[in-house]
Amino acid sequence: MKITILGSGNVATHLGKAFLKAGHRIQQVYSRNLANAQALALLLDATAVNSLEMIQTDADLYLLAVSDQAIGSIAAALPQSLRGIVVHCSGATSIESLAHFQQYGVIYPPQSLRKENDSAVSAIPFGVEGYPLATGNILLQLMQKIAPKSFSCNSQQRLALHVAAVFANNFTNSLFQISFELLQAQGLPFDLIHPIMLETVQKALQQEPRSVQTGPAQRGDKLTIEKHLQFISEMPNWVKIYQQLTEEISSKKDK
Structure with a gap:
C-alpha cells in the first residue's frame, strides 16, 4: 500500500515507522515546516513536501496525523477526487469532517505517544471507523497487522x-x-x-x-x-x- 502522511509529530512518526516495517511504502510526508517533514521522511525513505499542492493523488491511504484544529483545514485543501482512503487519528473529531471524500475513516490510538520514546504500536488498541463499510473493513485489516488489538467502533464509542x-x-x-x-x-x-x-x-x-x-x-x-x-x-x-x-x-x- 502506498501511504502519504500529513503531519510529522508523535502519531505520524510511530505509525509511519510501523507501516514501513509492515512492508508498506511511505510515499510522501507533509509538514508546513519543511525541516520537520524532511526529518521524518528520512526515517521513512519518503519524499518531504511542505505544500499541500505537492501532494500526489495516487496514494492508497492519506493519513492526517495532525492536531484536531488542523484536520478541517487540511482536509478542505486536499482534492475531493482522491480515490485513496483519507483518515484522521483524532479521538474527539467526527468522522464526518472527512465526508466529502469517496472513502474516509478514523484510526484512533488511546495512547500518549512521544516520538522520542520507542512505544510499542503493536500493543495499542486502535479504534477504527470507516465509510463505506468495505473501507472500514480495509482499515481494520490494515491496523490489525501492525496493532492486533485494533477494533471497530463508531464515533460515539x-x-x-x-x-x-x-x-x-x-x-x-x-x-x-x-x-x-x-x-x-x-x-x-x-x-x-x-x-x-x-x-x-x-x-x-x-x-x-x-x-x-x-x-x-x-x-x-x-x-x-x-x-x-x-x-x-x-x-x-x-x-x-x-x-x-x-x-x-x-x-x-x-x-
Whole structure:
C-alpha cells in the first residue's frame, strides 16, 4: 500500500515507522515546516513536501496525523477526487469532517505517544471507523497487522474512549503533580508514594476500580476530610478538586 502522511509529530512518526516495517511504502510526508517533514521522511525513505499542492493523488491511504484544529483545514485543501482512503487519528473529531471524500475513516490510538520514546504500536488498541463499510473493513485489516488489538467502533464509542483516556491519563497525571508539590513543599521525596501509585494501578487493572476504593471518602471519615481541606486551604483549586472527587467517591460507595 502506498501511504502519504500529513503531519510529522508523535502519531505520524510511530505509525509511519510501523507501516514501513509492515512492508508498506511511505510515499510522501507533509509538514508546513519543511525541516520537520524532511526529518521524518528520512526515517521513512519518503519524499518531504511542505505544500499541500505537492501532494500526489495516487496514494492508497492519506493519513492526517495532525492536531484536531488542523484536520478541517487540511482536509478542505486536499482534492475531493482522491480515490485513496483519507483518515484522521483524532479521538474527539467526527468522522464526518472527512465526508466529502469517496472513502474516509478514523484510526484512533488511546495512547500518549512521544516520538522520542520507542512505544510499542503493536500493543495499542486502535479504534477504527470507516465509510463505506468495505473501507472500514480495509482499515481494520490494515491496523490489525501492525496493532492486533485494533477494533471497530463508531464515533460515539470513540469519543467515550477518548474521554475515558483523558480521565485515566491526563487527569491522573495532574493529580500526581499535586501530590508531588505537596510532598516537595514539606521536603519529602515523591518516591515515598511510588508504591501506592503502582498498587493503585495494579488493582484497577485487575478489578472494577470502585470495588478496591479506599480512603477517607470511602469510609465517610469527615474529620480526616476536614483536616485535609484545612491543610490545602491556601490552594483553592486543590480544595475544589478534593471536594469534587470526595463527592464522587461518596456517591459510588453504596451502589
